[in-house]
Amino acid sequence: MEKKSYKAEQIQVLGGLEAVRKRPSMYIGSTSLPGLHHLVYEVVDNSVDEALAGHCTEIYVTIHKDGKVTVIDDGRGIPVDMHSKFKKPALEVVMTKLHAGGKFGKDAYSVSGGLHGVGISVVNALSESLTVEVNRDGKIYTQEYCRGKPLSAMKEEGRSEKTGTKVVFLPDSEIFPNTEFHFDTLSSRLRELAFLNKGLLIAIMDERTGKHHEFKYDGGIKEFVQFLSKNKNPLHKAIYFEKEMDSAHVEVAMQYTDSFQENIFSFANNINTMDGGTHLSGFKTALTRVLNNYAIKQKLQEKSSLSGDDVREGLSAVISVKVKEPQFEGQTKTKLGNHEVKGYVDSIITSELNTYLAEHPSEGKNLIEKVITAAKAREAARKARELTRRKTALEGGGLPGKLADCSEKDPSKCEIFVVEGDSAGGSCKMGRNRNFQAILPLKGKILNVEKARLNRILSSDEIVILITALGCSIGEEFSMEKLRYHKIIITCDADVDGNHITTLLLTLFYRYLKPIIEAGYLYIAQPPLYKVKKGKKQWYIYNDERFEKLMREIGREGVKIQRYKGLGEMNPNQLWTTTMDPKNRTLKQVTVEDAVEADRMFTILMGDEVEPRRKFIEENAKEVEELDV
Numbered sequence: 001m002e003k004k005s006y007k008a009e010q011i012q013v014l015g016g017l018e019a020v021r022k023r024p025s026m027y028i029g030s031t032s033l034p035g036l037h038h039l040v041y042e043v044v045d046n047s048v049d050e051a052l053a054g055h056c057t058e059i060y061v062t063i064h065k066d067g068k069v070t071v072i073d074d075g076r077g078i079p080v081d082m083h084s085k086f087k088k089p090a091l092e093v094v095m096t097k098l099h100a101g102g103k104f105g106k107d108a109y110s111v112s113g114g115l116h117g118v119g120i121s122v123v124n125a126l127s128e129s130l131t132v133e134v135n136r137d138g139k140i141y142t143q144e145y146c147r148g149k150p151l152s153a154m155k156e157e158g159r160s161e162k163t164g165t166k167v168v169f170l171p172d173s174e175i176f177p178n179t180e181f182h183f184d185t186l187s188s189r190l191r192e193l194a195f196l197n198k199g200l201l202i203a204i205m206d207e208r209t210g211k212h213h214e215f216k217y218d219g220g221i222k223e224f225v226q227f228l229s230k231n232k233n234p235l236h237k238a239i240y241f242e243k244e245m246d247s248a249h250v251e252v253a254m255q256y257t258d259s260f261q262e263n264i265f266s267f268a269n270n271i272n273t274m275d276g277g278t279h280l281s282g283f284k285t286a287l288t289r290v291l292n293n294y295a296i297k298q299k300l301q302e303k304s305s306l307s308g309d310d311v312r313e314g315l316s317a318v319i320s321v322k323v324k325e326p327q328f329e330g331q332t333k334t335k336l337g338n339h340e341v342k343g344y345v346d347s348i349i350t351s352e353l354n355t356y357l358a359e360h361p362s363e364g365k366n367l368i369e370k371v372i373t374a375a376k377a378r379e380a381a382r383k384a385r386e387l388t389r390r391k392t393a394l395e396g397g398g399l400p401g402k403l404a405d406c407s408e409k410d411p412s413k414c415e416i417f418v419v420e421g422d423s424a425g426g427s428c429k430m431g432r433n434r435n436f437q438a439i440l441p442l443k444g445k446i447l448n449v450e451k452a453r454l455n456r457i458l459s460s461d462e463i464v465i466l467i468t469a470l471g472c473s474i475g476e477e478f479s480m481e482k483l484r485y486h487k488i489i490i491t492c493d494a495d496v497d498g499n500h501i502t503t504l505l506l507t508l509f510y511r512y513l514k515p516i517i518e519a520g521y522l523y524i525a526q527p528p529l530y531k532v533k534k535g536k537k538q539w540y541i542y543n544d545e546r547f548e549k550l551m552r553e554i555g556r557e558g559v560k561i562q563r564y565k566g567l568g569e570m571n572p573n574q575l576w577t578t579t580m581d582p583k584n585r586t587l588k589q590v591t592v593e594d595a596v597e598a599d600r601m602f603t604i605l606m607g608d609e610v611e612p613r614r615k616f617i618e619e620n621a622k623e624v625e626e627l628d629v
């Protein structure tokens with residue numbers, strides 16, 4: 001990319017930072033954990049922009065013991081020349097004025113859109129302290145700030161032959177209720193960025209624990225796809241296409257595996273476009289057309305009959321586009337809107353995939369056989385569904401006999417507790433508020449959907465009962481409008497079996513009913529672990545930490561402790577107060593925060609490969625302590 005020389009005046013300034021401190025969520029989405037982590041991404045995005053412009057090759061992120069984070073890059077360094085309007089160095093303007101961007105104009109791709117690209121000044125505004133050090137023009141420049149305000153003028157401190165920027169910041173505890181960074185959260189986003197920007201080295205070090213990762217992928221998204229298929233059985237080597245168009249750079253990597261799930265991620269300017277958009281739809285349209293034509297040419301079918309779902313079964317793919325003027329749409333700004341991109345992606349896939357199939361006949365044969373088997377299974381599933389419909393009326397109509405429904409009919413007011421076992425189900429039925437709380441007891445373990453296609457899933461009684469109770473159907477006929485409850489609460493024992501059933505249910509929702517998770521309708525009940533009694537006082541305790549703390553406060557003498565092993569040990573009244581009463585209970589909302597990690601976790605935990613599962617459980621022993629899979 002050509003080198004644009006930079007002038008301080010190019011920086012557009014919209015205003016001061018008071019607005020950011022007054023309404024931080026407007027700029028970083030929230031002040032809870034995602035917002036906190038966004039501070040790091042914001043700084044790193046600026047470094048990645050330098051890499052996209054061809055000036056940066058390494059980025060180092062460090063989480064320090066005192067809660068600070070350092071980001072170092074070897075880019076050009078933030079400019080330090082005088083800004084004529086402000087009579088201040090550009091560095092100070094960039095750090096203290098809102099939206100002091102406009103650095104590359106429309107001449108380059110940059111990470112911006114959604115919540116990204118709000119500017120590094122936002123990080124400064126929301127930091128108790130921030131120090132920036134710039135290596136540029138043979139010199140070192142520094143400046144320090146407190147809550148966005150400079151503590152002194154920019155200083156020149158010696159000479160340096162390097163170029164680059166170092167930012168050290170401490171998130172403001174007046175703004176963020178929790179200022180503790182999660183290594184895994186940061187690490188997985190940084191890994192994603194390294195995949196998306198081939199050759200760029202991104203390292204993260206956690207000085208609190210010594211954990212560290214270093215990511216550098218010369219194969220870029222091709223390696224991303226291999227990573228996604230890692231615990232599955234690939235049918236061929238990953239395929240990679242790349243093309244530079246007038247106003248966009250398009251990359252696609254894909255690989256079929258023998259799994260039944262589709263696993264496609266799309267990105268625009270390094271942002272995960274969760275809601276897809278023109279790049280994704282261009283890919284899907286072209287893939288379906290190319291494979292239908294291929295199957296006809298191979299005399300495997302007479303006319304196009306493979307559906308989009310068929311051609312995507314078992315497919316891992318990453319579509320990454322970099323667009324000069326990205327338009328992000330939708331409420332969360334995670335849908336790419338640029339119309340020209342659909343055609344770009346379509347034409348690349350059409351020509352390149354046809355070439356690939358012509359040049360790789362045996363790979364072609366393997367994958368088209370997989371796709372045709374998927375089509376046959378889909379047909380079988382349709383028949384199974386029809387059969388089930390006749391039997392139990394899958395959508396609407398008759399409700400399952402085991403369901404104790406609520407009297408309220410407005411889904412936004414209704415809750416359903418999906419309860420492990422008939423006896424706990426019975427207590428829940430007695431304890432509930434029948435106006436708005438429904439109870440569905442499930443018998444034992446449901447089928448592991450990770451290992452089955454939809455037609456087999458639909459032959460499982462427990463799943464059909466659950467889907468029927470929910471009202472929303474499944475597969476091609478899934479309908480959010482028909483969902484009968486906007487709170488679905490998984491209620492299992494806090495033991496090995498309970499955890500297993502919870503995971504099985506989560507897998508079912510993640511794989512087949514994902515919109516329910518995305519809408520925020522899925523929850524996990526948090527029944528208490530202990531009842532502690534001393535004299536006339538009694539406490540319900542929900543976690544071990546709190547338990548230890550209470551024991552330190554009240555001592556052990558004359559104290560009666562009951563450890564709950566299952567919901568069945570509580571009477572209806574206790575169940576109501578501790579677990580069901582909206583005024584007292586705590587519910588854990590299920591989110592698809594990191595779909596890549598979630599997919600890996602589900603694949604590892606539920607798939608058939610034993611070794612990765614053993615390793616995962618070992619590494620995450622704390623979280624899955626009692627989960628036997």
Ligand code: 0RA
Nearest residue numbers: 005006046047075076077078103165
């Ligand atoms: C404004 C203009 C230029 C680069 C940057 C800011 C910049 C910001 C950050 C934040 C972290 N690392 C960074 N690296 C660069 C353009 C510089 C030029 O044209 O020379």
